[in-house]
Amino acid sequence: MATTLGLVGLPNAGKSTLFNALTAGHAAVAPYPFTTTDRNIGVASVDDPRLAALAQCVAPERMVPATIEFVDIAGLVRGAHHGEGLGNQFLSQVLSVEALAHVVRGFDEPDVAHTLHTVDPVRDLEVITTELLLKDLDILERRRQKEQKAAKGGDQHAIALLTRLDQWTSAVAAGTPIRQLGLSADAQPRACGIDLLTAKPLMVVVNVSESDLTHPLPAVEQVQALAAREGSQVVVVCAKLESELAELELADREVMMRELSVAESALPKLVRAGYALLQLVTFYTTASKILQAWTVPQGFTAPQAAGTIHTDFAQQFIRAEVIQADVLIRCGGESQARSQGLLRLEGKAYVVQDGDVIHFKVGA
Numbered sequence: 001m002a003t004t005l006g007l008v009g010l011p012n013a014g015k016s017t018l019f020n021a022l023t024a025g026h027a028a029v030a031p032y033p034f035t036t037t038d039r040n041i042g043v044a045s046v047d048d049p050r051l052a053a054l055a056q057c058v059a060p061e062r063m064v065p066a067t068i069e070f071v072d073i074a075g076l077v078r079g080a081h082h083g084e085g086l087g088n089q090f091l092s093q094v095l096s097v098e099a100l101a102h103v104v105r106g107f108d109e110p111d112v113a114h115t116l117h118t119v120d121p122v123r124d125l126e127v128i129t130t131e132l133l134l135k136d137l138d139i140l141e142r143r144r145q146k147e148q149k150a151a152k153g154g155d156q157h158a159i160a161l162l163t164r165l166d167q168w169t170s171a172v173a174a175g176t177p178i179r180q181l182g183l184s185a186d187a188q189p190r191a192c193g194i195d196l197l198t199a200k201p202l203m204v205v206v207n208v209s210e211s212d213l214t215h216p217l218p219a220v221e222q223v224q225a226l227a228a229r230e231g232s233q234v235v236v237v238c239a240k241l242e243s244e245l246a247e248l249e250l251a252d253r254e255v256m257m258r259e260l261s262v263a264e265s266a267l268p269k270l271v272r273a274g275y276a277l278l279q280l281v282t283f284y285t286t287a288s289k290i291l292q293a294w295t296v297p298q299g300f301t302a303p304q305a306a307g308t309i310h311t312d313f314a315q316q317f318i319r320a321e322v323i324q325a326d327v328l329i330r331c332g333g334e335s336q337a338r339s340q341g342l343l344r345l346e347g348k349a350y351v352v353q354d355g356d357v358i359h360f361k362v363g364a
């Protein structure tokens with residue numbers, strides 16, 4: 001399922017620290033570069049006020065929130081596209097995720113080495129963006145050589161693809177990530193079987209010191225301005241604080257937050273931003289007294305959604321009984337909604353909407 005968000009950035013930006021906070025993970029964290037070599041994979045629960053409100057009226061025995069997957073990828077450095085640092089191996093890890101959260105270091109900490117020696121989030125953002133662009137140029141060039149051979153043999157598909165490869169190459173060579181070209185879904189490189197790093201949706205996470213959470217740094221404002229021009233969302237977080245908070249019980253967490261005058265954790269915001277970036281929707285099921293939130297890509301049909309619950313359900317789908325969560329909440333319960341005739345019957349072509357509560361009717 002396409003729900004994976006990759007944490008990318010320079011070494012020592014705090015990716016693994018953030019990953020641990022998000023996923024209650026135990027990835028190695030250390031003040032020297034390249035601590036992470038093999039990627040770490042974990043899931044984060046999506047904070048969802050609708051789920052809590054539904055629980056009030058469905059009174060389930062158990063509640064299961066939606067999740068998204070985070071992948072903590074090893075640090076990239078200048079020259080990674082031709083093998084510097086941990087190089088190509090890690091760029092291929094970047095290829096394996098659906099969207100990117102680019103973690104840039106905004107915290108100053110003499111004990112934590114910076115591979116470029118100074119704290120400069122805007123520069124770091126550009127260094128990584130350049131690496132991803134250069135890697136894409138590489139991928140495009142290799143593909144061009146392959147398609148050129150086929151085009152010489154008269155392959156019409158290859159001839160048409162070469163025109164697109166030219167357009168993408170010019171954009172990337174001029175420093176424009178593919179995601180900024182505003183391509184429709186079927187004009188995306190991926191629709192032509194080409195996976196490009198800069199085609200992936202991206203958000204920026206600035207990892208600042210605890211003391212800078214309340215007073216935005218000028219550098220953070222510069223990152224925000226840059227990201228706004230590119231249409232990317234920015235989340236400001238103190239990964240170290242979040243990882244410490246994540247280790248505490250709820251009551252202790254609240255005490256610590258009060259002591260530090262931190263109004264809220266940035267993690268729910270970050271997860272929600274990731275959710276939006278991945279273009280996901282949530283639907284709910286209430287079967288067997290379990291209220292469960294499920295995550296599917298926008299545009300999934302009812303049988304495809306049923307297939308995420310159990311693979312066989314996609315084939316065995318007969319129909320779906322659907323109600324929007326807020327309508328159900330207003331009615332006060334499923335039996336009230338049913339008696340008011342508010343449950344709709346939907347067939348195989350129905351496209352699942354965010355907030356649908358669904359009963360699937362499946363055959364044997």
Ligand SMILES: Nc1nc2c(ncn2[C@@H]2O[C@H](COP(=O)(O)OP(=O)(O)OP(=O)(O)O)[C@@H](O)[C@H]2O)c(=O)[nH]1
Binds near residue numbers: 029074075108112237
């Ligand atoms: N002061 C401070 N230190 C932090 C913060 N976030 C991470 N660190 C420290 O920075 C160092 C590097 O953190 P990691 O999470 O290992 O960084 P990384 O980006 O995963 O690094 P690589 O795996 O080498 O790419 C560790 O010593 C962390 O404790 C922060 O918000 N503030």
Ligand SMILES: [Mg+2]
Binds near residue numbers: 016075
């Ligand atoms: Mg790491």
